[in-house]
Amino acid sequence: VSVPITWAYNHHYCAWLISQSDELTQELYSNYKNHSYKWGYNNNVQDDPTKSTSQFFSEGNGGEFRSSYHGYPKGYAQLLFSPTHFHFNPMQIDTWNRTSMKLDNDMPPLYQPGPLPKSSRIPHSAGYSGLIECPCSDRLEKEWHMTYRATTSNNNNNDCNSDDGEIQNATECMEAAKSIVVSNKYSLVEGKDEDAGCSIVPHESGTVDVLWNTKQLSEASSSSVVASSNEQVDMTIVLDGNNSVATIHMTGPSDRWFGVAFGSTTMCLHQQSDECPQGGPYAIVVHDKNATVVEERKLDQHGPGHVLESSIQIVSNTVDDNGNRTVVLTRPLKGLTDEHYTFEYDPTTTTDESSLLSIDIIAARGCNETFAQHCGHGSTTLSFYQNQVRTPLCRAGIQGTIGGTAFHNDRCADAPRSDLKRQGNPTCSIQDYMGGLSCCHHLTSLLDKDQEIPWNEPLKYRFKFRFYFQEYHGATATTSSESESDDDKSTTTTTVAAPSHQHLT
Structure with missing residues (x-):
């Protein structure tokens, strides 16, 4: 019996056939913020990098009970070198009302609604479960905050992105300074130069002056x-x-x-x-x-x-x-030997941001x-700023987490690549986000904390994959020669047979 869509919603799945590998390398994905992995792994066959060592299969058709066909047109195939592993990563949402939807025969029963969290926008009368949209329940704590960045210009407001807005007051200026630079003492200096905005002046002593609406500048060297x-x-x-x-x-x-x-x-x-x-x-x-x-x-x-x-x-x-x-x-700055650390700093080098080095x-x-085993340790990244020179600060946009997982507010592209931001689509910002992949966590209920989970027993079913294959043979060339005795002429003919995958039936 195919599992009904009203029992388990097959949101999507990802599957891989993977080859034997000589080497596994880690690569950073440039577009990981858009619902993707930040890091991925590639396995490489060192003797022939042109060989395909993995194939990826992914579908998001939802109702698997329809037994939809997933394959290739006649004569097409995917090439894969010596497959040895199969890996499967499904995303399934349990929507089965076990009390009102009993399977008594081969036909799936009519849908009966079950409980929904308060955030679900799908009514009970919709004819399907609102859980398939992954509404954000209060089991996943949502947190967001403004982030800040340093700029290179001494005219702070002109360098700040208007979409993020400007730092509004001395209190926010102090918050921005504390989020950007570590100090043993922050000293707030307030002025009346309304166009000066927020800036910091770090000192060799470890202290930081936080300037709000003042153009006060130190005269120390910026080298x-x-x-x-x-x-x-x-x-x-x-x-x-x-x-x-x-x-x-x-x-x-x-x-x-x-x-x-x-x-x-x-x-x-x-x-x-x-x-x-x-x-x-x-x-x-x-x-x-x-x-x-x-x-x-x-x-x-x-x-x-x-x-x-x-x-x-x-x-x-x-x-x-x-x-x-x-x-x-x-x-x-330069290490005495190759085992000594070298501080790579050149004061003549300029960058787009005021943090010249990390x-x-x-x-x-x-x-x-x-000196022996430690009793406490930690790691961090040092961000360097010009010593005793004013560095302006700006807002850098809101970022946050849902259930402890980072949510990036810059996920929606500007027009013309996308119109989601222009339309105010709630998926673009954590403040408005109501549901989706970011609220579907593994083995986590989609109901609110005050809602009893009515059916604790797991729903077990099987996925069946059937792969058809044949051995691959590369292109082959056949050469034949002919000669004519009268004028001692000869001709050579080369016939090339296409690779075997071009003759699939």
Whole structure:
């Protein structure tokens, strides 16, 4: 018996036939925000990259009970090299009213409505279940907030996208600053220059001035950039492009070791399958068993690694009344060896955004003064901004999550590629989104939290795939020669037979 559409709605399915593979590579999809995967995997046959190593099958016809045909016209086929795996990913929505729709014979019973969440726009009298539209129930918490970005121009309002609007007041300006740059102290400076908008001035001390409606500018050089982090270790880095020197302020507990690794968010620089051939990142570690030691290390994937030749100079080493140790050190931007990290900063290079440089880091602190297994760690990305120079801030649009999954408000293209945004279609923004794929989560009920799930037993049924195939033979060439004895002439004829897939019946 084919499963009725009123029992299980086959929204869509994806299936793959996959070949034997010499290598599996990971690729970033450029259009992943539009209902797609961010990362995908391709398997490559190294001896012949032209061989097709996977085929993808996807249908979204809804009512599978109609036994719709899925295939190719006569004489057409898909080529696939040595298939070894089949992978199936269905999206099925259980809509069966088990109380009122019993299967007593081979014919499916007439549809009887079941419960719907409050957000469903489909009435019970529609003749089908509103659950097939994936309404957003309150089981999935919806959260959204304004995001912000930095710009390069000192005239903030002219650079801000009018679609996102401008920062409205000093309170929002402070929120924007805190979302963009990490600081140990934010100081709000309010003025009366109405066209100046919101901006920040970061300082080498780790403090940030937040300017609202003031054109106050610092006179410091812009050949250096600064970034701060408070992930496990409080740190501020200043990169001086003119003198090719990095100044690093690190603060952590005086009774424990602490350190920061650069250029990675994991303990492996470049993971390849289950191997880490390049080892871990470069790190600066501070520990104080008997005397304070600041050392540079090349870490292992899951180990302490080895100490490197020192390229740092300690400027100061102090402990405050709260037991926090602050070490200020300098080192060249360019790494001393290939195992030392190189800070790639050129003050003559300009970009579209004021964040001229970003660096991934790992920060950790130990259990005691001896450098060993950590008792706390985290990772983040440092964003650098011009040191002691005004950087304007703008709104960057609303982003949010549904049930913990990111929802991108820039999913609808502008005209003429799409008219959804112009029409105010609710799928374009998280504020208006009422239902769809973003609210269909695996093994999650589509009913509201205060609604009892009336039928807890799972609905089990089978998908049946039938693949027809024949062995592939490539094009073949046959050569024949003829000669004439009278004038000693000869001719050569080459006949090419088409590949076998062009003769399918």
